[in-house]
Amino acid sequence: MSLLFHGGDIQSASAIYGRDPCQWIDLSTGINQHSYPIPKIEQSAWHQLPYLSPKLTTAAASYYGAHGCLASSGSQAIIQLLPSILHHLGNARAAWLPDVGYQEHRHAWSKCGDINTYSGLDGALAAKQIDAALEDNLIGHLLIINPNNPTGERFTPKKLRAWAQKLHASNGFLVVDEAFIDNTPSASLLTEPLAKNVVVLRSVGKFFGLAGIRLGFTFADESVLEQLAKELGPWIVNGPAQTVAIAALSDTLWQSNMRTTLASQSLQQHNIWQPAMTALGAYHAGSHELFRSFIMAPKLAKKLHQSAAKNGILIRLVTIDSTTSLLRFGNVDLSQNIHNVSALEYCHTWIQQES
Ligand SMILES: Cc1ncc(COP(=O)(O)O)c(C=O)c1O
Structure with a gap:
């Protein structure tokens, strides 16, 4: 069994660094710190x-x-x-994926056949690579993470629809993982009817801060949904998760307030890290309202990751290649205190010591 390592693994970090799981400032995920408040859950949701x-x-x-x-x-x-x-359902030719992105996609596609990559760090370069590969008819299926995690790269719906149209001729699918799009819903492909060869994935975990309920939605042609449903089997979303999601997805006031809050905190969150990262020789790779990432030499990334963890701050280390690593910082919870110090001050103190 080979499982990929992910952010948010407080249990493993606690075992490695000998720290109580409650004593972390966890910045290793892009999950919103301000979770949707859990409504009352009826007994029937647990029972039936x-x-x-x-x-x-x-x-x-x-x-x-x-x-x-x-x-x-x-x-x-x-x-x-x-x-x-x-x-x-489509074709069995190579799938194209970002070279830097949520690695579960690569893991799943590479089990099934050939894969090829385009740049996950440079959107303009990626667009050129994809355009050229489509022109040469090299792409079987195209996987886009929009916005990309951990690089924040984005493509416009117009560009994505044009790629889907080109793929259609060769029975190719465009898969768009929109796990991080909820902050900017107008950028979603779901604002218009979907072409038959487009699959859109959405997650309730990130923006709503509800990764624990395990809920996502897939939007696609009926033929794709039918096959997926067959593979998943019955009772795939548990009762309590359904109760929470009904409330969260219907609560438009919470959603718009949260978008405003996250957008207004974005610069402050960025500025916690940017000056020190620049001073250390790292550079900003991209941002999202829920995370920001910096590229640096692997040795520096490893040193910062370890030093942060020893201080109870968990950040996400991504190895890109032998010369480049990335550190991704999720949002600091501005209401959290650790050892009687605010999490914000605690993070400031640590990163200033390192720079
Ligand atoms: C880009 C992206 N897509 C999908 C997922 C899976 O999320 P979930 O299974 O919680 O919906 C993740 C998880 O981190 C992710 O980063």
């Missing part, structure tokens, strides 16, 4: 088998738009299943 509630379907349609849709236990469940289904 979780058939899909029509209220969840309605709430999802109001939040995401009226498209063919399948709920799953996180978008991760679908990421694992899609490659074999699309190879079967």
Whole structure:
């Protein structure tokens, strides 16, 4: 069994660094620190088998738009299943993925066949690479993470739709992972009807801060959704998760307030790290309202990662290649205190010591 290492693994970090799991400032994920407040959960949600509630379907349609849709236990469940289904329904040629991006995609596609990569760090270069590969008919299926995690790279819906149209001629699918798009819903492909060869993945974990309920949605043609549903089997989204999601997806006031809050804190969050990173010789690779990433030499990245962890601050280290690593910083919870010091001050003190 080979499992990829992910951010947010406080249990492993606690075991490695001998620290109580409650004593971390966890910046290693892009999960919103301000989780949607959990509503009252009826006893029946725990007691009954979780058939899909029509209220969840309605709430999802109001939040995401009226498209063919399948709920799953996180978008991760679908990421694992899609490659074999699309190879079967579409074509079995090489899939193209970002070289830097959420690694579960690469893991899943490489189990099923050939893969090729485009730049995950440089959007303009990536667009050129994809355009050229489409021109030469080299792309079987195209996977885009929009915005990309951990680099924050984005493509416009117009560009994505043009690529989908080109792929259509060769029975290719465009898969767009929109796990981090909720801050800017107008940038989603779901603002318009989807072409038959487009699959959009959404996660309830990131913006709503509800990664623990394991809920995601897939939007695609009925033929794709049917195959996925067959593979997933029954009762895929548990009852309590459905209750929480119905409330969260329907709560437009919370959603718009949260977008405003995250946007207004974004510069402050960036400035916690930027000056020190620049002084250390790192450079800014990209940002999102829920994280910002810096590129640097592997030795420096490892040193900072370890020093932070020894101080109870968990950040995400991504090895890109033998000369380049990336550190991704999630949002500091401005209301958290650790050892009677605010998390913000604690982080400031640590990074100033390092620079
Ligand atoms: C880009 C991206 N897509 C999908 C996922 C999977 O999220 P979930 O299974 O919680 O919906 C992650 C998790 O970190 C991610 O970063």
